[in-house]
Amino acid sequence: MRKLKITLFIGILMVVLSACGGTSEGSSSEGTGKYDLMEEGKLVFAASGEFKPFSYMEGGKMVGYDIAVAEAIAEKLGLEPVQKKAKFSGIVTGVKQGRYDIAVASHTITEKRLKQVNFSDPYYYSGPVVYTRPDSDVKAADDLKGKKVSVSRGSTYVEMAKQYTNNIPQVDSDVVALQSLAKGHHDAVITDAVTGSTAIENGLEIEKRTQLGVSKQAVAVPKDHDKLLKDINKALKELKESGKLKELSMKWVGADITQKPDKSNE
Known part of the structure; x- marks a missing residue:
């Protein structure tokens, strides 16, 4: 009887500890699985690789401002960045269909694209x-x-x-x-x-x-991935406030394109 009580107590304790671990904010069980990614622990992002200085090929991989921003976001989210080169014209559709987790490919936010994907806050402005x-x-x-x-x-x-x-x-x-x-x-x-x-x-x-105007470029995120979108915006905010986003802009573009111009075509 005594052994039965001890066994029962241990069983109850394990259930309680398991429940606490599952609801604790920032726990490992809530880690990379919380975003419903293509591959756990990895952030698969698309870019064209044909848009220098934003994304272009060097040494068999893509580099540039878009790529650096994607990698910085992945680091903030605690994920391994995985780049995928794709034709620009098909990238938004690829995000919508789940071929990529996100796209960091200098996409301008438009009403037409918003019908297929959601967009983060802008990570640069141009025109x-x-x-x-x-x-x-x-x-x-x-x-x-x-x-x-x-x-x-x-x-x-x-x-x-x-x-x-x-x-x-x-x-x-x-x-x-x-x-x-x-x-x-x-x-x-x-x-x-x-x-x-x-x-x-x-x-x-x-x-x-x-x-002809001013445009806002942002990260494309699949619909119904609200947590991912929220955390990407949080990451971008932190990158801006720390000066890291400006640093990446200066390195790859040679100018600070991270600030919203005084006038825009919103």
Whole structure:
């Protein structure tokens, strides 16, 4: 009888301890499994690898500002970052379908994309700019009417270009569009201000003509992953407040693009 009571007491104690461990905030049982990830303990993120200085290939892996931000977020969440290179035009759909946990790929927040995924707070701000060759007669946005304007496939610049012309060659990346522009294959390119400036610094003979607005770039997160989204926003907030996000921006982009401009097109 005495042995039965001891056994019963130990059993009850184990149940109590197990229950306490399961409800304790920050416990291991609530760790990596709390986000419903593709693989426990890992954060699989997508980027294009074709958008220098945000994501590009170096030594067989992707590097750049987007990649550094994704890795910093993963570290804050206590997860191992796993990068996946994908065509930009299919990344949002990939997040929606569960092929990636998140995307850190310079996606501009738009109503169309918000129908498929949720977005974090912005981790940088930029804006669409019209680039041409130095000898071009395109000086302002209205001069794009009827022109051949190239953009990155799947980007927000496709719809923007449609406001001015129906002749819109779509290519796999903004860099390819700018390189083709410099070679005389089309009249103009609408792309991100930072990407265009970087291309000019790297020797492409193109010029900035006019800026069309300001955009907010954020992390794409699957719908119904509220805990993941909340913690990513918390991580971004901490990275901003500590100065780490600015540090990464300066390292990879050469400027602080983490602060919201005075004027935007919200």
